[in-house]
Amino acid sequence: MAQIELDGIDRIFQLGDSQVHALRDVALHIEAGEYVAVMGPSGSGKSTLLNLLGLLDRPNAGHYRLEGRDVTTLSADEQAAVRSARIGFVFQSFHLVPRLTAAENVALPLMLAGIPAHERASRVARALRDFGLEGRAHHRPDELSGGQRQRVAIARATIMRPALLLADEPTGNLDRATGQEVTALLEDLNAAGMTLIVVTHDPTMGERARRRVLMEDGAIREDLRRSPEPA
Amino acid sequence: MSPADTLRFASRAALGYPLRSALMVLAMSIGVAAVVMLTALGDGARRYVVEEFSALGANLLIVLPGRTETGGVNPGSFVSSTPRDLTNDDAAALLRLPLVLRVAPLTVGNSEISVGGRLREVMVVGTSADYLDIRGFGVASGQFLPREDFGRASAVAVIGETIRAELFGNQNAIGRMIRLGDHRLRVIGTMGPAGRGLGMNSDELVLVPVATAQAMFNTGALFRIMVETRGREALAPAQRQLEDLLKARRDGEFDFTVITQDAVLGTFDRILGALTLGVAGIAAISLAVAGILVMNVMLVAVTQRTGEIGLLKALGASGRAIRLAFLTEAGLLSLAGALAGFALGHAGAWAIRLAFPALPAWPPDWAVAAAVGTALGTGLLFGVMPARRAAALDPVQALMKR
Ligand SMILES: Nc1ncnc2c1ncn2[C@@H]1O[C@H](COP(=O)(O)OP(=O)(O)OP(=O)(O)O)[C@@H](O)[C@H]1O
Ligand SMILES: [Mg+2]
Numbered sequence: 001m002a003q004i005e006l007d008g009i010d011r012i013f014q015l016g017d018s019q020v021h022a023l024r025d026v027a028l029h030i031e032a033g034e035y036v037a038v039m040g041p042s043g044s045g046k047s048t049l050l051n052l053l054g055l056l057d058r059p060n061a062g063h064y065r066l067e068g069r070d071v072t073t074l075s076a077d078e079q080a081a082v083r084s085a086r087i088g089f090v091f092q093s094f095h096l097v098p099r100l101t102a103a104e105n106v107a108l109p110l111m112l113a114g115i116p117a118h119e120r121a122s123r124v125a126r127a128l129r130d131f132g133l134e135g136r137a138h139h140r141p142d143e144l145s146g147g148q149r150q151r152v153a154i155a156r157a158t159i160m161r162p163a164l165l166l167a168d169e170p171t172g173n174l175d176r177a178t179g180q181e182v183t184a185l186l187e188d189l190n191a192a193g194m195t196l197i198v199v200t201h202d203p204t205m206g207e208r209a210r211r212r213v214l215m216e217d218g219a220i221r222e223d224l225r226r227s228p229e230p231a
Numbered sequence: 232m233s234p235a236d237t238l239r240f241a242s243r244a245a246l247g248y249p250l251r252s253a254l255m256v257l258a259m260s261i262g263v264a265a266v267v268m269l270t271a272l273g274d275g276a277r278r279y280v281v282e283e284f285s286a287l288g289a290n291l292l293i294v295l296p297g298r299t300e301t302g303g304v305n306p307g308s309f310v311s312s313t314p315r316d317l318t319n320d321d322a323a324a325l326l327r328l329p330l331v332l333r334v335a336p337l338t339v340g341n342s343e344i345s346v347g348g349r350l351r352e353v354m355v356v357g358t359s360a361d362y363l364d365i366r367g368f369g370v371a372s373g374q375f376l377p378r379e380d381f382g383r384a385s386a387v388a389v390i391g392e393t394i395r396a397e398l399f400g401n402q403n404a405i406g407r408m409i410r411l412g413d414h415r416l417r418v419i420g421t422m423g424p425a426g427r428g429l430g431m432n433s434d435e436l437v438l439v440p441v442a443t444a445q446a447m448f449n450t451g452a453l454f455r456i457m458v459e460t461r462g463r464e465a466l467a468p469a470q471r472q473l474e475d476l477l478k479a480r481r482d483g484e485f486d487f488t489v490i491t492q493d494a495v496l497g498t499f500d501r502i503l504g505a506l507t508l509g510v511a512g513i514a515a516i517s518l519a520v521a522g523i524l525v526m527n528v529m530l531v532a533v534t535q536r537t538g539e540i541g542l543l544k545a546l547g548a549s550g551r552a553i554r555l556a557f558l559t560e561a562g563l564l565s566l567a568g569a570l571a572g573f574a575l576g577h578a579g580a581w582a583i584r585l586a587f588p589a590l591p592a593w594p595p596d597w598a599v600a601a602a603v604g605t606a607l608g609t610g611l612l613f614g615v616m617p618a619r620r621a622a623a624l625d626p627v628q629a630l631m632k633r
């Protein structure tokens with residue numbers, strides 16, 4: 001049983017009279033611990049696919065089994081609970097809450113999950129240390145650099161120790177060097193066992209992934225696996 | 232999300248947008264302050280009138296010339312427009328009724344008083360010996376008006392404390408002669424300080440026998456007759472006897488009015504109570520307006536923070552958690568507004584009391600409770616819709632919006 005099993009997924013957006021097939025008949029199986037880069041031209045359905053994987057969106061047809069459980073039929077709040085426990089998101093535009101400090105942003109998922117404050121503090125402190133942000137705990141997002149912001153966002157996405165980390169163009173707003181730093185961070189998390197699915201336009205980043213899914217016009221055109229590197 | 236975290240998150244959010252929050256608190260506090268202040272004013276007026284009339288004494292009937300509308304009392308009751316005068320003979324006849332204990336005929340006017348070179352304007356009350364007990368006044372020195380026939384115009388006067396101090400200072404006033412208009416009168420007594428009621432303060436009065444005052448003002452008519460009955464139970468039968476007697480004395484015509492303290496008090500209590508309620512109602516409308524403002528401000532907040540809501544959902548927040556967070560924010564802002572308004576209203580009532588010391592302008596407890604309660608209620612009620620809208624947002628759409 002694969003960690004992620006998509007079968008016959010359709011996602012159709014209704015725009016007035018016309019319909020946009022953002023995803024057509026997508027089937028995709030991803031094992032736990034895989035590192036997948038989703039690539040393809042703009043408008044090919046990459047973000048739509050990632051949103052479905054993250055339970056932020058529902059397909060019009062098809063089945064999505066996450067860890068063996070059909071999650072397409074869950075209620076909104078049940079899906080929220082799955083997101084809280086199993087899925088972490090990293091966005092291109094960071095999505096930090098501007099009025100909260102770095103530490104408070106990182107603590108958000110813990111707070112939403114109802115974890116008591118004293119336990120939160122130690123976990124947040126450790127996460128900030130892990131991502132090289134100790135000195136920035138009490139800075140607000142507008143006092144941080146782009147790379148620091150994305151590191152805060154990654155710390156936040158992983159603070160609940162999710163099984164699945166979804167990143168939609170995580171380096172899209174960063175310069176090359178900072179982008180590579182962030183990519184390395186994500187790869188470290190993958191190396192530690194987290195399934196990593198990254199949407200990217202950056203070919204070099206795509207090259208690094210062990211598996212590349214190429215999308216075109218809502219369908220998977222190619223699904224390339226790099227043979228395991230010689231040890 | 233624990234309640235403490237929801238509270239902390241909501242208060243941080245409220246503080247994160249100071250202008251918006253301040254606006255909402257201001258609107259709410261103005262509404263609450265308006266209710267608190269206006270009810271303080273209304274209830275103060277009510278209490279003022281009640282206290283004034285209470286000073287009259289309980290077993291009192293007041294006869295005034297002219298017929299006012301059935302039973303009730305209106306401001307006209309205190310302005311005489313006379314079809315047939317009340318006279319000293321009427322007053323004397325009333326005193327002979329078995330249920331009547333005391334009778335004080337009343338004639339009132341303004342005159343000039345002079346002693347030596349000093350001169351001032353005073354209010355002259357022509358009355359009789361019983362007036363002292365009916366009004367519950369006390370004599371400081373000397374004696375009150377003599378008990379004598381209402382028709383006798385003795386040349387004596389009893390003066391109030393302020394008049395005495397102004398005209399005689401430290402000297403003894405008893406036995407001294409004063410000039411009141413064209414009349415020379417002997418001072419036989421001075422009033423104790425601060426007997427008051429019905430807007431008449433005994434400090435500033437000169438009391439003379441009723442016939443003396445009538446001669447002075449060149450009238451045979453009375454302004455009022457005050458009648459005290461033998462006990463409270465006697466009030467109603469005495470009123471009937473009194474009405475029968477007076478009717479008989481004026482060829483069966485009912486062209487006079489008898490009012491009781493209870494009726495006056497009851498009427499004023501009702502009128503001013505209704506006024507207070509009405510004023511409170513009008514002020515409450517401002518609270519409803521504040522409620523609508525709360526709703527709009529919260530809707531703007533939801534729009535402003537759409538991205539944040541999408542993020543919270545992506546991080547695993549349930550619809551309930553988001554609803555509660557926004558509702559708590561609306562509740563907190565309303566509470567702040569209610570408290571600020573409460574303080575503001577009390578400050579306003581205090582200012583009214585400073586400006587009008589006679590007016591006991593304290594907001595009634597019910598009004599304060601109602602104002603604060605309504606503020607919280609409207610805040611939460613009008614906060615529900617925006618909170619639901621926030622919770623219902625589609626996470627993908629919300630995240631896309633920056
Ligand atoms: N909410 C929506 N309503 C209507 N059409 C949508 C919506 N979201 C996506 N689409 C359409 O679905 C298609 C796929 O969009 P998607 O965002 O998945 O593309 P993408 O591969 O992520 O592109 P990019 O690389 O530019 O981010 C596009 O044609 C887009 O216009
Ligand atoms: Mg995209």
